[in-house]
Amino acid sequence: MSDDEILAKLTEIIRDQLDEDDIVLNMSTLASSVEGWDSLAHVRVMIGVEEAFGIRFQTSEITSLKNVGELVALVRTKL
Amino acid sequence: MSLVYPIFLFAFLPIFLALFALGGRIGGPRGALLVLVASSLLFTASQGLGFLIATTISLAINYALLMAIIRARIGGRWGRAMLAVGIVFNLALLVLAKYSVWLQWMPGIGPLSLGLSVAIPTTLSFLTFQRSVALLDAFTACKATALGLQSPPKGERPSRADPPLRYLGFASMFPNLMIGPIAYLTEILPQIARRSFGKLRAIDISIGLTLLIVGMFKKFFLADALGEDWVDPVYLDVARTGATTSARAAGALAAYYVQLYFDFSGYSDMAIGVARMIGVRLPMNFDSPLRATGIIDFYRRWHMTLTRVISRFLFSPLSIAGTRYAARWRLKGIAAKLPSLWLPLIINFTVIGLWHGPRLTFVVFGLIHGTWYVIETEFRSARWWKKKRKTIPEWRRKLAGAIIAIPLLVLTFALFRSPTLAVFVDILQSLGSTATVPQGAVLPFDKMSVIRLVLSFAIAGLAPNVYEMLGRYRPAIRSFVNPSTTPRWFAFKWRPNIIWAGLLFALAMLAMHEMATVTPFVYQVY
């Protein structure tokens, strides 16, 4: 799976979890700059990502991500 | 000795700065770090022998485990186990020393707890959390931590003394040792490892001095005096006689709301200011929380370093586990929300309440805030609200939020202040009392105390906080980015010029006047 495909799928998951259809993500997007993506939603998002990709994160990995690019890279290592 | 002692502010601090600069001149960053560590040792010793011994043992064990975790993460396997051991040790020490009131009935543990609480009367709460999160940082960001500990300052050779010295510098530094702010290892290490550490700069001292003076003003001139005039006598009366007049009760409730903020944030400002003088930026603790527009907003602004630590330590793991549980069992709706969100939140805030001490009122405070947080979270994430909020202008939403939140905050603060639930109920009931003459020893109001209360509310309501004013100079590390709530006309900005110097001179004189005339520097009487 390429980075762009991962990014596209992530965008879909995040739009669904945050209930906002007009979210646009790129590799340098910060969670704090996306409407509604606070620490509470972050957990839902990450578990949603786990479910969608069939992978599993460590707790520390969930809490230490800095931007979307890191998330994409993390997903790629787990696939 | 504490940051609020005259001997610290007027003797220890200038002597420390001079020696720090000297150490930096002679020995570079390492020399300066040595001075910092030695001064912190002195500061720690002044807290008492029991505290010194306990914290030294804690330092040794935490450092050993930290290095072991780093090695394990890079090569070996026992990292997670050692992380657990370290956290358990830290928390056990804290719980035994602090919660002896509740533990003393247990066989074996009880006497140990009582003994520890007598030997260590001063608080371990902050350093416990700071050192535990450091272990967590070593576990999750082991490469960055290792680098921070070991990489020599630019242009110098590596030294075996660097890791322990730097860890000591982080874990024992006197500005935030006793009452925080709780800093991350990964925030502090790069700052003490850099080559310019040890060089005092005029701008650093100016910014640090500004923070220190503002903190002194808030703590001595506002908070301590408000407590003495408006809050403490009323609570004493209610505890003794069960009632007071409605005017006194209202005054105590209102005054405590600002007193607690100015007291705690003033102390934090002083700590951050002292660190800033030597060029170390500590994380911010308060961001105008009294103007919060809801409980969620409040916790992004109040005691931010505790919020982020507990969220990372407790809420996130619980929420992740709960969310996974709900996903595995395909739970929907409330059944899903309960384990993934509601319970973790309630536990989170109950622990925050409990962290303040073994008192039922703290636990109830935490429960109330947790429940409130759940309610507001659900409200904000509800679909109908998301639609509706687009039709209401932002300023009106924020105002409505503040109008709802502030009275509830005032009430829960009063609960926090009450030694027992009975006192809390009594003081609330007194709000409706028709008595006009208070029983007991409350003194009549004088003009100065009324002016002080009005001034406190004006400052809390309209003035920018000192970090906003210093914004351009990056005084501290921001954990949460919040929108400013200061009206535009009052959005003053600091510059190192003669006018601001005059203002700070006045604030410092007012603070010192309180320090030098008011009696309660009651040291160890109670």
Place this chain on the structure above:
Amino acid sequence: MRPLIPAIQAIIGRVAYGSPRSNYRGPIGKLAALPLFLPIALLPFVGGLLMCVVALVVDPYDVRPWGMAPRNAEGVYPQDETPNLIKAFSSEQHEAIMFGGSTSMPFPSRLIADTLNYKRVANLSYSLPTPRDTGPVLRQLVRTPGLRRLLIDVDHSQMRNDGATFVTGRTALSVLNARWFDMPDFKTPTVQASIHRIIDGTYDSPEWRSLRSNSADTQSLIDKPDLLMTLDDAVSRPAPDIFTAPRTLPPCDSFTFIRDVLLPVGREAQVQGVTVDIFFPPMPYQTYWNWQKNDVFFGSWGNGARYLQLVHFHQCIFRAVVVAKLSAVRVNATDLDTAIASHLENYRDSVHLIRSDAMARLLRDIDSGRFRLTIDNVDRYPGEMAARVRSVAGWRAPGQG
């Protein structure tokens, strides 16, 4: 005029709101940007440092093992300052020391010295002492070098068993327990007086001196119609239980004063060779009627006649002295002295003495032992007191009745 407004706007913009340097470059703009920030902002800290140095060098409260030897003025210090000086006074030679509550505060130390024939006397009374602070204070004072006599005024604030202290007592305790870096002497009046100590040898200040010399006899109780009316009302329309014997009296060993003050101080006095004279302040007997009817502030009153509860407390003190064989302690029931208590003009208000001849008489009472409690007369104490309290039953304030 015209160039001034944009100049002011530019200055305000820059100074208050931190806006970037504008194009205005006049003399006023330059003034606002001078690099005098640090020196000005640091000035208060220099002042603080100087205050610390003075306090550490002079050490007026004798908190530290170093520092100049305490040299206090003869005479009474203001109420705010006295609790700070307990340790300092106890380092200087004194032959007699008086301690107690507000009822013994009016006694000038010179009067005590002259009446009892001592050379150097100190009166360290402060208002509302309680057992919690009185114990440590007296244990400190009893070790004063050269001390032969300790006069202790015991009023009803010493009946408290709740461990409470008032700000005076807390201040005294905090100085007694201070470590060298605690700086209870970081106060403006203290530093001023300390500078005096350096310059002319005594820890004193002009302000304190003037307060001392102005505390001569002023208005007495008979010149205060409101107070007289209160007393009149309490006597002519008395509380119904003014003479009711209390149903229960607290057992003697429940008084914290006896356990934490009397016994340790009495034993230490024996060791040091100091004579301790405990005395109970004589008050107008109308005051006991007033306390029965109007006193809601002292939470330790039980049921029944309050003056009887007070006498019971006094008897417990005496009995404890006998049981513990405190040979150095004498208990003086000077509240029985009608020569003082019947004359309202001796008092400043319903409780505190003001006339020096009355105070001198009280001191001679103590010295001669006229009202000393003994095993033979202690049981008559309640009856004697009752007779005196009853004796004012027909009293009316001038102009009433």
